[in-house]
Amino acid sequence: MEFSTFGIAMIPLMIGINIVSSYLAAGTPIWADTLGSMLAGIIIGPINGLVVGILTNVFKWITFDPFALPYAIVNAAIGLIAGVCALFGLVRRETSSLQVGRTLVISIVLAVVATVTSTPLNVYLWGGSTGKAWVDAIFAGFLAGGWQVFPASMAAEFISDITDKIITFFIAWLIYLRVPTQFIKTMRR
Amino acid sequence: MSVRLSFIARPSVIHELDPRTKLVLWVTIAVPAVAFNSILVSLAMFSLTVVIAVAGKVASTYVKNLTKIVVPVFIPIFLIQGLFNPAGKTPVFFILPWLYFKREGLVFAAVLLARLLAIFGGGYLLTLTTRPGDLMTSMQKIGLPLRIAYPLFSAFQIVPVIDSRLEAVKQAQMSRGLKLEDIGMIQKLRTYIPLITPLLMGAIEEAYRRSIALEARGFSSRVKKTFLNDVSLSRRDFAFIAATLAAVVLVSSMMVALVPQPNPWSL
Numbered sequence: 001m002e003f004s005t006f007g008i009a010m011i012p013l014m015i016g017i018n019i020v021s022s023y024l025a026a027g028t029p030i031w032a033d034t035l036g037s038m039l040a041g042i043i044i045g046p047i048n049g050l051v052v053g054i055l056t057n058v059f060k061w062i063t064f065d066p067f068a069l070p071y072a073i074v075n076a077a078i079g080l081i082a083g084v085c086a087l088f089g090l091v092r093r094e095t096s097s098l099q100v101g102r103t104l105v106i107s108i109v110l111a112v113v114a115t116v117t118s119t120p121l122n123v124y125l126w127g128g129s130t131g132k133a134w135v136d137a138i139f140a141g142f143l144a145g146g147w148q149v150f151p152a153s154m155a156a157e158f159i160s161d162i163t164d165k166i167i168t169f170f171i172a173w174l175i176y177l178r179v180p181t182q183f184i185k186t187m188r189r
Numbered sequence: 190m191s192v193r194l195s196f197i198a199r200p201s202v203i204h205e206l207d208p209r210t211k212l213v214l215w216v217t218i219a220v221p222a223v224a225f226n227s228i229l230v231s232l233a234m235f236s237l238t239v240v241i242a243v244a245g246k247v248a249s250t251y252v253k254n255l256t257k258i259v260v261p262v263f264i265p266i267f268l269i270q271g272l273f274n275p276a277g278k279t280p281v282f283f284i285l286p287w288l289y290f291k292r293e294g295l296v297f298a299a300v301l302l303a304r305l306l307a308i309f310g311g312g313y314l315l316t317l318t319t320r321p322g323d324l325m326t327s328m329q330k331i332g333l334p335l336r337i338a339y340p341l342f343s344a345f346q347i348v349p350v351i352d353s354r355l356e357a358v359k360q361a362q363m364s365r366g367l368k369l370e371d372i373g374m375i376q377k378l379r380t381y382i383p384l385i386t387p388l389l390m391g392a393i394e395e396a397y398r399r400s401i402a403l404e405a406r407g408f409s410s411r412v413k414k415t416f417l418n419d420v421s422l423s424r425r426d427f428a429f430i431a432a433t434l435a436a437v438v439l440v441s442s443m444m445v446a447l448v449p450q451p452n453p454w455s456l
Contacts, residue, residue: 003336005408009399011340013392016351017385019192023352024381028374032381039389055341059348062321063192066258066313067305125308127274127301129266136265143273171381178386183393 002045006187011052014040018056018075021168029134030164034078038110038172041083042091043179043187049079070125074117081113082106082169093177093184107169111161118161119154128153135160192348195254195316202425203245203318208327210426211319214241214433215311221441222307228296229444231303237436238310245318255306255313263302270298321345326416335414339403351388358387 018036025032037056041049053075060068085091085106092099122128128149129136135156142152198204203211218238222231242251271277277291284290315324325342329335362383363369369380 005400005403006396008336008340008408009396009403010392012344012347013351013396015340015344016348017388017392019348020352020355020388021381021385024355024384028377030378035381035385051337051340055337055344058341059344061312062196062316062324063194063345066195066255066309066316069309069312125301125305126262127266127270127298129262129269131262133265136269140269140273143269143275146275148275167378171378171385174382175386175389178382179390179393183390186397187393 002048007044007048010040010044011048011055014048014052015056015059018052019059029132029160030167031132032164032168032171034075034114034165035168035172037075037079038082038169039175041079041081042086042172042176043184044083046080046083046087049083050076051079053077053079067125070121071118074114074121077113077117078110078165081110082172085109091173091176093181095177103170103173104166107166108162110169111158111165114161114165115154115158119150119157122157123150123153128156130157130160132160192345192352194321194345195313196320197247197250197317198320199246199318201244201246201318203241203247203314205425206318206429207420207422207426208315208319208324209331209420209422210429211311211315212327213430215315217430217433217437218311219308221437222304225441225445226300226304227444227448228300228303229448230441231300231307233440233444234307234437235303235310237433237440238307238314241311241433242314242317245314247314247317251310251314251317255310259302259306263298266301267295267298270294270301274298322418323420326418327420329416330420335408339408351392354388354391355384358384361387 014036016036017039018033021035022031022033033056034053037049037053040052054072056075057068057072082091090102090106092102122130128139128143130139130153138159139152139156142155143149147155218234222234225231239248239252242248271281271290271294272288274291274294274297276297277294279292280289281292281295282290321342325333325338329338359369362380367380367383368376372380
């Protein structure tokens, strides 16, 4: 499935969803640039989610963002972990409160993964800044409070990631819920 | 939103180089910037990329676009680091008696800026002067499997399609009463579901059709595939690599030798 011709053909389309999703997020406090990777991980599989994550950033690098390449590792980790969770049956097409809880726990895990992978890059390349004004304001606040650069950047990044990943992963799960069963069946055939 | 390639078609020596050569040039230029971590070495390496950009006839775009991205990002970085970097001690400029720019923080921000340009400059040059198709061909020659190279390459065609489909979905949902303009943040986040769900279902259908079209063209056939536009390494490529390597070693060792140690400009 993951590397069937169908799975391969899904990759560029999910890259497109990543791109338009981050474009739709303009004016909100979140990035939402991993929605396609999460969906690819959930619907197709973890390795597919990983590839979508990497290639999205390679695509951004070739088109409009010369600095996007290193962050491929963050996007890839999100696709991979979302896919692994789905593989173990933690992301189900049901609206029980148990599933809502599981979705919440997975999004917190994803926020931790994103923070751990992106903080070293933020600190090395941008001195701890992230490029979103409200996150940088929090970062500056921690620094003014006497924190060192790395922990201040990590804390600010985690605050932004927990917001971003909870919202984005819930959106991914709600979309997954709404895809007609027929489509999922056609796909898994 | 429109997806535009960095690539600019120009008749130049740099454009004619094999993409693999440009990849090697990029790494050669980035390594001293990472290794020495000195502002002078980084600036020298970035100047080298500008020289190559001039040879590739893309210098104005190269400098202009980097400035356009870097300046808005680095204004807050200079503010944050200058005012609040914990290493800051020496006052430079007072805003308030307790709020002032410190030399160490400003130097740190400058080191970051120079290093960033030196690390990413070569990569941006690569995308500016290389047709994406040639880049994919050369990546496959290095060993990237077709199953990875194909989706990346077809993304250049598909992402704009997805984008225009989003517009169609927006129109359709608006005609059914979905509000998309003048809405609050929560409202805006809620529109993701009616907008992306049809997009995803369309994507599944599209991938299904594409997989049939791909198979009809022998996508998973095990026969060794050839390229329509081949790329190859010539003597000029090796000459370029040798020249850049020599320039990088010469310039960076000069910079390291010139500046008295311990280097006050590095952090």
